Amino acid sequence: MRVGADDEQPALGEEPSADGCDQGLEFPLSASIDGEIPMGSERMEMRKRQMSVQQDTPSSVQAPQATSNRASNACCFCWCCCCSCSWNEEGEEGSRKPSHEVRTEGIQIPSFEECPSATLEDVVSWGQSFDKLMSTPAGRNAFREFLRTEFSEENMLFWLACEEFKKEVNKNAIKEKARLIYEDYISILSPKEVSLDSRVREVVNRNMVEPNEHSFDEAQLQIYTLMHRDSYQRFMNSSNYKDLLQSFSESTPES
Known part of the structure; x- marks a missing residue:
């Protein structure tokens, strides 16, 4: 009996179309060990290839994204963090001042005289x-070291700044240094503000209208009295002084 066109089977190596028509594309076939092509293996092989391609594609796409994220995370995204990083770097550079001196802008005060x-x-x-303690540089150095442990070194810094200020004779320099001392130790906005009563503070404010070398005399005297x-x-009761006294006693030979 004659077989019709609709009953014809697709040739080996052809993929039937979805509607049963013989218009499939030819696919390369993998031969078996004997050189023969196993039936249906081409379809399975192509599916495996497609699946492997689909599995490999996400990883290859994600890799550049991860690299991009690592690159973008080299610095903070937000402006506050970036500013904070810059600020920390500048702060570290700015904090590397010589340890032998403390600067009050235009007034140089040695850390240790x-x-x-x-x-x-x-x-x-x-x-x-x-x-006697305050009259000698060595005594002031020892006392100042103790004040640092109590976080009240600004009292000694103010007193020393006033002593340096009194030596100035140039009128323009007096005005500028008076302004610096006021901003550093008298202003309520300064972190190094010294403790002055309202009367002395008012005297200083009046003196700042036309400052001279004695503008801070009353304030200096009050801080001196406070330290005393x-x-x-x-x-006198601290280990600072007792250890210092003991070290000198032991190093001095007995007569």
């Missing part, structure tokens, strides 16, 4: 009188 080495007699005299009555007593 240059002076001859103290003697046992000097250290003993510091415990007898606050005036408050910090000096604790300094």
Whole structure:
């Protein structure tokens, strides 16, 4: 019996179309060990290839994204974080000031005043009188080191700034240095503000209209008195002074 065109089977290697027509595309066939082409293996092989391509595609797409994210995360996205990073770097650079001095803008105050080495007699005299302690650079250095432990070093810094200010004779320099001292130690906005009563603060405010070398005399005296009555007593009882006294006593040979 004659077989009709609709009953014809697709030739080997052809893919039947969805509607049953013999218009499929030819696919390469993989031969078996004997050189023969196994039936249906081409379809399975093509599906495996398609699946492997689909699985590999997401990973290849995600890799550049991950790389991009790592690159973009090299710095913070938000402006506040970036500013904070810049600020920290500048802060580190700005904090690398010479350790031997403290600057109050136009007024240079040494961290430790240059002076001859103290003697046992000097250290003993510091415990007898606050005036003797403050009259010698070595005594001021030792007392200032103690004030740092109490976070009240600004009192000594202000006193030293006033001592330096009194030596100025140039009128223009007096006005500028008076402004700097006021901003650093008198202004309520300054982190180094010293403790002054309202009367003395008012005197300083009036003196700032036409400043001269004595504009801070009353304020300096009040801070000097404050250190004498408050910090000096604790300094005498502190390990700072006792250890210093002991070290000099042990290093001095007995006569």
